[in-house]
Amino acid sequence: MVTKEKLDISQQKRDWENNTLKKTLDKSPERRERFMTTSSRPIARLYTPTDIANLDYDRDLGFPGQYPFTRGVYPTMYRGRLWTMRMFAGFGTAEQTNARYRYLLEQGQTGLSVAFHLPTIQGLDSDDPMATGEIGVCGVAVDSLADMEILFSRIPLDKVTTSMTINAPAAVLLCLYIAAAEKQGISSTQIGGTIQNDILKEYQAQKTWIFPPDPSMRIITNTLEFCTKNVPRWNTISISGYHIREAGSTAVQELAFTLANGLTYVQAGVDAGLAIDDFAPRLSFFFDSHLDLFEEIAKFRAARRIWAREMRERFNPKNRGSYLLRFHTQTAGVSLTAQQPENNIIRTTLQALAAVLGGTQSLHTNSMDEAWALPTEKAATIALRTQQILAHESGVANTIDPLGGAYFIEALTDEMEEEVYKYFDRIEKLGGVVEAIKKGFFQREISDSAYRYQRETEEKERIIVGVNEYITDDRLEIPVLKIDPEVERTQLARLQKTRKSRNNNKVEQLLSRLQKAAEGTENLLPHILAAVREYATVGEVCNALRDVYGEYQEPIIF
Amino acid sequence: MTESERKIRVLVAKPGLDGHDRGAKVVARALRDAGFEVIYTGLRQTPEQIAEAALQEDVDVIGLSILSGAHMRLFPEIMKLLKEKGIDDVLVIAGGIIPEEDIKPLEKMGIKAIFGPGTPTGEIVEFIRKNIK
Numbered sequence: 001m002v003t004k005e006k007l008d009i010s011q012q013k014r015d016w017e018n019n020t021l022k023k024t025l026d027k028s029p030e031r032r033e034r035f036m037t038t039s040s041r042p043i044a045r046l047y048t049p050t051d052i053a054n055l056d057y058d059r060d061l062g063f064p065g066q067y068p069f070t071r072g073v074y075p076t077m078y079r080g081r082l083w084t085m086r087m088f089a090g091f092g093t094a095e096q097t098n099a100r101y102r103y104l105l106e107q108g109q110t111g112l113s114v115a116f117h118l119p120t121i122q123g124l125d126s127d128d129p130m131a132t133g134e135i136g137v138c139g140v141a142v143d144s145l146a147d148m149e150i151l152f153s154r155i156p157l158d159k160v161t162t163s164m165t166i167n168a169p170a171a172v173l174l175c176l177y178i179a180a181a182e183k184q185g186i187s188s189t190q191i192g193g194t195i196q197n198d199i200l201k202e203y204q205a206q207k208t209w210i211f212p213p214d215p216s217m218r219i220i221t222n223t224l225e226f227c228t229k230n231v232p233r234w235n236t237i238s239i240s241g242y243h244i245r246e247a248g249s250t251a252v253q254e255l256a257f258t259l260a261n262g263l264t265y266v267q268a269g270v271d272a273g274l275a276i277d278d279f280a281p282r283l284s285f286f287f288d289s290h291l292d293l294f295e296e297i298a299k300f301r302a303a304r305r306i307w308a309r310e311m312r313e314r315f316n317p318k319n320r321g322s323y324l325l326r327f328h329t330q331t332a333g334v335s336l337t338a339q340q341p342e343n344n345i346i347r348t349t350l351q352a353l354a355a356v357l358g359g360t361q362s363l364h365t366n367s368m369d370e371a372w373a374l375p376t377e378k379a380a381t382i383a384l385r386t387q388q389i390l391a392h393e394s395g396v397a398n399t400i401d402p403l404g405g406a407y408f409i410e411a412l413t414d415e416m417e418e419e420v421y422k423y424f425d426r427i428e429k430l431g432g433v434v435e436a437i438k439k440g441f442f443q444r445e446i447s448d449s450a451y452r453y454q455r456e457t458e459e460k461e462r463i464i465v466g467v468n469e470y471i472t473d474d475r476l477e478i479p480v481l482k483i484d485p486e487v488e489r490t491q492l493a494r495l496q497k498t499r500k501s502r503n504n505n506k507v508e509q510l511l512s513r514l515q516k517a518a519e520g521t522e523n524l525l526p527h528i529l530a531a532v533r534e535y536a537t538v539g540e541v542c543n544a545l546r547d548v549y550g551e552y553q554e555p556i557i558f
Numbered sequence: 559m560t561e562s563e564r565k566i567r568v569l570v571a572k573p574g575l576d577g578h579d580r581g582a583k584v585v586a587r588a589l590r591d592a593g594f595e596v597i598y599t600g601l602r603q604t605p606e607q608i609a610e611a612a613l614q615e616d617v618d619v620i621g622l623s624i625l626s627g628a629h630m631r632l633f634p635e636i637m638k639l640l641k642e643k644g645i646d647d648v649l650v651i652a653g654g655i656i657p658e659e660d661i662k663p664l665e666k667m668g669i670k671a672i673f674g675p676g677t678p679t680g681e682i683v684e685f686i687r688k689n690i691k
Contacts, residue, residue, distance in 0.1 A: 118575035118626055122602075130604070133631025134575050207577030207601055248580045334580075338655075338675040371675055372657060373627070447583050454584045458678045467676040480657060483627070558583040558590075558598050 010050045038292040038462075039250035040452060041415075047407035055410055060305070064400045068308040070301050070413070071401035072359040073324050078397035083355075084362035085387045086163060086328065090115030090140035091374050092487045094150035097140040101155060103377070107384060112155070112193075113163040113364065115139035115374075116173070123169040123210050123542030126491045136487035138374070139165075142173070143491070144537045146498045148180040157181040162193035163238070163328070168210035170197035171223050172541050175529040178231065182533075194235035194284060194328075197223060200261040200433055203554065204442035206243035210542060213434050215549040219524060220265065221272040224279045226525035236279065237265055238286045238328065244442075245288035246334045248450020251299045252416050254288060256423035257442055259306055264433040266315060280311065281321030289351040289358070290332040296351070297403055298412035300358025303327070305413075306420055329355035330364040336371040340466035341478050344368040349386050356396055357403055363387055373480045440555045447558055495537070502535040511536060511544045518548040565595040566690060568619040571608045572601050573636065574626035581653060581675075582623035588679035589621075594686070605632055609639035612648060618690055621682075622652040622669075629656055629664070637667045647691050653677065 035043045044051075055061075062068055065075035074080060087109055090097045101112055117139040119131040125143050126135050135141050142148060152162075157180065166173045174195050178188045199216040202209045209216070220237065227234045241258035249257070262283065269279050285303065289296050304325045311323035331351035336344045345368050352365050365383040367375030375383070391397055403409045430436040437443075456462050463469045514527040524545075531541055570586040572579060579601060590596045597615050599608065612620050620640075622633065633652065640648065652664065653673040661672050670689060673682055 122575050124575075130575060130602070132635075133628030134626055137627040138576065202577075207579060246580070248584075372655065447580075447587070450580050451584055451587050454588070454679065458680065464676070468678075554600065556598055556600050558586045558596075 009048055013046075013048055013050065034461075036461075037251070037295040038290050039252065039295060039449075040456065041250070041252075041295065047411050049407060051407050051411040052414070055414070060410075060414075061404060067312070067320070067323075069304040069324055071404050073304065073326055073361070077359065077400040078356070078391070079400070082391050082397060083360050083387075084111050085109055085384060085391075086111040086113045086362045086364055087380060087384055088113040088115050088165065088330070088364045089380065090117075091138075091481065092136040092140065092483055093490050094140060094142065094147040096136075096487075098151050098153055098155070100377070101151075104380075104384070105155070105160070107381065108388070109384060111161045111163065111362065114151070114165065116164070116166055117141045118208075120169070120173075120538055121166065121208050123172070123538055123546075125537050125539030126488075126495050128539055135491050137483050141487070141491045142176070142538065143495045144498050144535050145176055145179050145183075145532055146494055146535060148176045149183055152177075152180050152184075156186075157184055158186045158190040163196075163235075164193065165196050167196050167199055167202050167206070167208060168216070169538055169542050170195040171219055171525055171528055172532065172538050174223065174227075174231070174234070175525065175532045176538075178529060179533045188231045189233070191231065192233035194238050195223075196238045196240060196286070198237055198240045198261065198286075200264060200437065201240050201243050201258070203437045203552070204244060204257060204261075205247035205249070205446060207554070209552045209554075211545065211549040212552045213437060215518075215545075216552075217268055217434070219545075221268050221274075222523045222525055224265075224269045225272065225274060226523055227282065228274065228278045232282075234282065235284045236282045237262075238284050239265065240286040242286050242288045242330055244446065245290065245332065247446050248334075248453060249446045250449050251290065251292070251295050252419045253423070253445055253449060255299050255303055255306075255416060256420040256427075258285065258287070259303065259310070259420065260424060260427050260433050262307065263310060263314065266311070270315065276315045276317045277319040277322050280315070280317055280323070281319055284361075285325055285327035287327055287329050287360075288332050289329045289355040289360075291335050291347060291350060293350060293354050293357075294403075294408060294412060295416075296354035297358045298409055298416055300327070300329075300355070300360065301401075301404075301409070301413045302417045302420065304359070306417055326361045328362040328364070329358075329360040331355070331366045333366055333370060336366060336368070337464065337466050338371040340472065341368045341371065343466055344371070345382060345386065348383060349390075352386055352390055353394075353396065356390055357401075359401060369478050369480055373482075376479055376481045379478070438555075440557045443555070443557045498535050498537070507531065507534050507536045507540070510534060511540060514541065515544050515548055518545055565593065566619065566686065567595045567597070567615065567617040568621060568686070569597050569599065569608075569612050569615055569617040570621045570623065571599045571603055571611065572623050573603055573605060573608060573632045574624040574628045575602055576624070576626035577601055578625040578654075579623075581625075582621075585621060585623070585653065585679060585682060589683065589686075592683040594619075594683075605635040605639050608636055609643055609645070612640065612645055613643050617648060619649045619651065619686055622650065622654075624652070624654040624656075627655065629654070630660055633664055633669065634667055637669070649686065649689055649691065651682070651685070653682075
């Protein structure tokens with residue numbers, strides 16, 4: 001009886017289409033000719049068992065905590081422990097951000113996440129002419145250990161974990177964090193956290209590079225090696241799709257490029273002589289969660305499965321941690337509208353729901369005012385509360401992978417996986433990720449998708465509430481965070497004081513030793529650590545390396 | 559006839575340290591599709607580099623895109639340098655994340671329009687066609 005039903009489903013579906021459905025369509029056609037996701041993926045009217053006829057439970061899904069981890073990386077998931085609510089924060093001076101961190105920790109936040117200001121991100125000191133107007137604006141100003149000591153003052157670095165969004169100068173900021181911990185009497189083996197340290201996606205999407213790709217990859221493998229030996233609890237690369245997506249890619253491009261970047265780092269580590277199980281378990285991922293609920297959930301599930309399979313097949317790891325994909329999620333900043341900003345609370349809620357249903361390990365929820373500026377304390381609190389409501393009131397954390405087995409979700413997961421492999425092939429044919437970057441492949445793919453999305457929005461193929469429909473005569477009515485001009489004066493004064501009070505001969509000596517190492521093959525991190533302990537600045541360390549490596553120039557593509 | 563054959567030349571420029579170029583590139587492409595000649599500077603250009611590019615490329619329009627929050631420091635500097643170089647017949651427009659309260663002061667400096675997030679690209683094309691000297 002059951003088997004007969006199964007065999008008949010495609011026939012039954014045809015009958016339904018010809019009889020029931022057709023009658024309705026004849027009377028009233030559907031709202032649109034084409035239904036699609038945020039990524040312009042066409043979506044069918046109905047999914048049935050025929051769409052997942054090839055699904056093999058054991059091979060494709062398995063159980064939580066077991067290969068291929070499609071249903072989740074841990075056996076109990078959120079029943080054991082909720083995801084980490086990690087809100088990205090940083091603005092103004094180290095004193096101001098330190099106060100915000102201590103406030104967030106008091107509010108029940110469980111990990112820190114540092115936003116640096118753009119000069120730090122670009123490896124420039126606050127007194128560099130390029131830093132004009134940027135000091136403390138997009139994040140916290142950190143020039144030297146003097147700032148780092150204040151930033152983490154009265155926060156026990158052996159108790160909290162800290163994620164630092166830093167890429168081109170990631171090794172420098174990691175060393176500064178180690179040095180700040182040392183000042184608290186805590187050794188590098190006791191600290192835990194993450195540096196983003198994902199330079200490949202910088203060339204592809206976020207564009208905050210300093211050095212050309214080859215020396216950048218060398219600094220990254222140095223970091224992998226250094227952390228394996230000295231900072232065992234540190235996540236060495238947060239392989240990030242977030243910025244790829246925010247730059248305008250589709251969900252599949254985000255997934256494919258991120259996983260390809262990840263495999264490139266692993267290969268580089270192996271090529272540098274590291275044992276796979278020594279460093280792969282410390283790699284983690286960072287994805288975007290956009291508005292299309294089901295496409296995002298499918299993306300997260302496909303990510304785990306592909307990573308597990310590729311890592312096993314390519315590198316033969318023994319430790320399961322090496323092929324288990326853990327990830328952080330941030331809701332899509334790009335989806336926030338400047339118009340009617342309160343509506344962003346609802347957008348963020350849906351995106352956070354997708355991340356949780358997709359099995360994220362940690363989550364940042366954007367605040368409603370972030371299309372305008374960094375969040376105010378009130379807006380950031382609402383965003384954190386959104387996560388707490390999902391965790392404690394919605395019931396979604398009660399069972400693991402609640403959408404597993406749904407015809408639509410499983411079909412979508414398979415479809416995205418298939419498309420990811422097509423991108424893997426194209427990247428391979430171009431000579432791998434680094435070569436494809438030099439050829440502008442990713443940049444072109446992303447810019448094409450961004451432009452298509454814009455066209456579809458302007459042609460109203462998609463409706464954005466408050467932007468191209470349901471428009472009101474809107475004026476911004478929410479308070480926006482302003483950075484006090486005093487920040488710049490305070491920061492410049494501290495930098496000057498640091499330069500005067502340190503042992504400048506020693507700093508110079510250490511910087512020239514670093515340059516020698518950069519010209520050779522020695523690991524750079526012990527040299528960077530030695531220099532920043534003596535209060536060498538981020539800009540000075542990066543300039544020493546700029547002298548050796550030069551700066552990257554991107555191909556102009558639009 | 560010959561007059562109208564010269565394409566409108568636009569410099570899309572990115573001052574500031576941010577790497578957010580999605581908007582700048584989408585606008586650059588829309589302007590190109592609308593038949594304009596578009597030059598994109600690439601990221602992290604100083605006010606000096608932007609003014610110099612405007613002069614060298616002999617553009618009719620400069621579109622500034624910034625999302626870092628440094629516009630109140632960098633835009634006045636760009637406007638000052640344009641004046642110093644004798645570039646006074648260029649239409650300067652801007653976009654990115656620019657709070658409401660900054661718009662009036664920027665317009666006073668000679669920036670003719672600020673296009674915020676969500677602006678249809680067609681609106682920018684139309685504005686340029688109407689306001690080009």
